[in-house]
Amino acid sequence: MSPHADSPDGAADNHSPAIQQACPVFATDCLEDSHFPELENRSHLRYTPDDELYDLVCVGFGPASLGIAVALHDTLESRGPPIDVPGLNRSPKVVFLEKQHQFHWHAGMLLPGAKMQITFMKDMASMRNPRSEFTFINYLFKNDRLAEFANLNTFLPQRVEYECYLKWCASWFEEVVSYNQEVVKVVPEKSSTSNGKFTTFVVTSRNLQTGKLESRRTKHVVVAAGGRPNVPPPFPSKHSKVAHSSRFSHVYNKLLPHTQHPYNVAIIGNGQSAAEIFNFLHIHYPNSRTRLLIKGGALRPSDDSPFVNEIFNPARVDSTFNRASELRASSIREDKGTNYGVVRLNLLEHIYETLYMQRVRYGNSPEAEVHWPHRIMPYRCVTEVENSPVVKDGVRLHIRDQSPLYLSEVPDATETREILDFDAVFVATGYHRDLHETLLQDARHLMPRGALNDAKWEVQRDYRLHFADNTVGDDAGVWLQGCCESSHGVSGFPLAQFPAYGTSLTRSGI
Template identity: 45%
Template sequence: MDSSTSNDFVSGDNSATTTNGHTLGNGHSTPKSNSQSDHSTMIEPYDLICVGFGPASLSIAIAHHDRRLDSSSRILYLEKQSSFAWHAGMLLPGSRMQISFIKDLASLRDPRSHFTFLNYLHQNNRLIHFTNLGTFLPLREEYNDYLTWCASHFVDSVRYGETVHAVNPVRLNGQGPVTMFEVQSTDANGVTQTRTARHVVLAVGGRPNIPTVFPTNDKRIIHSSAYASVVASVLGDREAPYKVAVVGAGQSAAEIYADLHSRYPNCHTRLIIRRQALKPSDDSPFVNEIFNPEKVDELYSLPSDDRTAAIRRDKDTNYGVVRIELLERLYEDLYSQRLRDPNEKNWVHNIVPLTDVASVQPNASNSKLRVCMKNIRSGMESKEDFDAIIVATGYIRDIYQTILASTRDLLKKDATGCECWSVGRDYKLQYDIDKVADNAGIWLQGCCEVTHGLSDTLLSILAVRGGEMVDSIFG
């Protein structure tokens, strides 16, 4: 499975060294500081503003650096987090990547880049030690450190702590086609910032998908994306005999279920899944070729119905599946309990299959959450009380529609006359050619799976895609 979560050569360039010791090539712009006013950009717009500074935007920054493009290019990255962090809520002890380190942010595009994972190891004096591990799958903790190391090279081009609310079209003298876009954000001090750019990339990730059956205002209900960051504030006593439910059948759910056993040695856990059993991911070599960069061209060129069918066929590579090594460990844990007591009702840890969560509400004293569970086959219901519920039910990737709401009337219309959020092969939103100038545009990242395939939200092709984005925007 080529999932990001579950997701060496020294450069020969003539990079300049910044005061913090990191290299920053001449091809990358360096706005001065986070406190610098950007009012001048109303006169001279940025060439590119990237909304979000996770791996997708970072791959663009690296590709732009490696292309050694015109140093006068003015690029800015806006990130709502206070510092660079990648899936901080799922950085669990001992968790490994589900993707080869070769699919880092540079190697598949240029293995001579300064930003390869192997060069990161070399720079940190761990190359030979990593080699001795004999693995292509680094710890997730180490990969996060690699990404943070990459991001540190571009610190002068990033405004952390800024949340973008809207991207609005701008017309020259208020007339004619749109020639640039206004990006509105709020910084960490609550001050509204307004900047303009000819090109905007939206790479804002997904919002947690929490089914409506779960109350949204109860801190005891935790989405998997925040698990490692907040669970200690909800379950504060490591030795307490908590009872915790995990909902979901994918890699994240299984990892959290396993992590709870060691994080809280006296807790009782239930993994609630709709299927008969947890399923293994298919990461065999031939199947894994669907994540090759050239497969995006192949899939994008298919008719819409054929694309949908192809993506559905391959979902077992990424959605609702677990790596076989973890499955075997979980099964062994259950077997050990069976050895000691054949009555499953007495087990401290268990997997509850073929089960839907029908309702969740506080119990009479509000000390716990009462979960009503319904067996999918029999329809029988049962109730259990839990101290916390971890919801590992994925993400919804539609934030861009809210941010771009004011540009909707610029979109090309489909056959029924409705505006649709369609993108070209280069990920550029397809606005009406009479309404938006050729040298302006908006690109989407991480929300184009329906047209570009399962790799769209993963790390697999970021190195190549970053180069494609730079070529599309800067030519």
């Protein structure tokens, strides 16, 4: 589910509001094994030189890959090295390639006071192995806060604490993570003894510190790189005053440096991130004028009721995957209300109270609403974006206003056009989760039906990419994590199976 959260109100001051700072974690370059004994927490996974053949290369080191690392550690912990799997009499050779310079989890939306939307029990291990070293409960115990957390009487920790927990888990695996590595392609390669089958893959990445390309060979690849920010047309992908919500906490105090200034700010979107930003600006920029532009008629609450929440149970994946395609697509659309374009109810209620107090202060008529500092503007669609001629370095939005079609009290109303100028625009329009299509461009000839122009990679029940028959060896493959919703449902990335390890690797329900 979405990592974003319920944001309580708070007091503004004359200083730029402090975004929660993630807990520090030291980053380690790929070093020889002898460089690591001083690590306080050290996993059972060991460093492998880049010129050796890996058993597994993971693209990305977010929660999905971290869950895989934890599951591998727990497997080795319970069985004891060497791992008891036929054909593998040693610990697996694993590396995680991460684009960021250290572990981060949605740091761009780490807002003050924000809480998790899901129970801490869906952490890195509890649902798979509650006795694991890596449960959130054990993290609290190790940091001497278990009793105090219990006194909070909540299943929803603040996001800043959960970020610290994830970083604590990640710190165990420093010697098998290579940061500043942006993976650019994954290419299958044949072996001279493979009867014409592809038995390994070459994973090429760009070292963001040196700019040089690096290659690693592996039998298995997991693509778990997370989502890429979706900035839809007509918004420019690169503009000094237009930012995606994923960058909010990194850029807001640069775009809006003075908290008492009467900035004009637009937020685009109708989900949790948009609502959090709208609420944050109201609290910390009391003289600002904010406009939340939404396509629909109202912000809607997320459905986290217990029966509906059963769609996230791992057992639901089988029935979803085996469902007829039309029925599966229909049920996935029905399930969207749990996570997409929706807002946690208590944040909705807080925002509604904010707008209500504006009715008290400024008046309750449509004429008075125009002068409210903070407005939700429904049935709006941005059609054009350009530099503002009236706001210095600002942005002008051309907007199609369809609200008269739905809200007018007179018959035969027509849509209108608006032109609004802003100091900054924050676009909270979700993410693309299709990086594997780009990374595997050079492998499209191995698709079951050939490299058709509009073909998309298909995935099997075990999250393994479906290659054409007899093209890829049984002890090789590519798995996807976090981008299988259309086939596995909204909870469609809790399991990844790797035959070489003889175990199911379970990640959290985040």
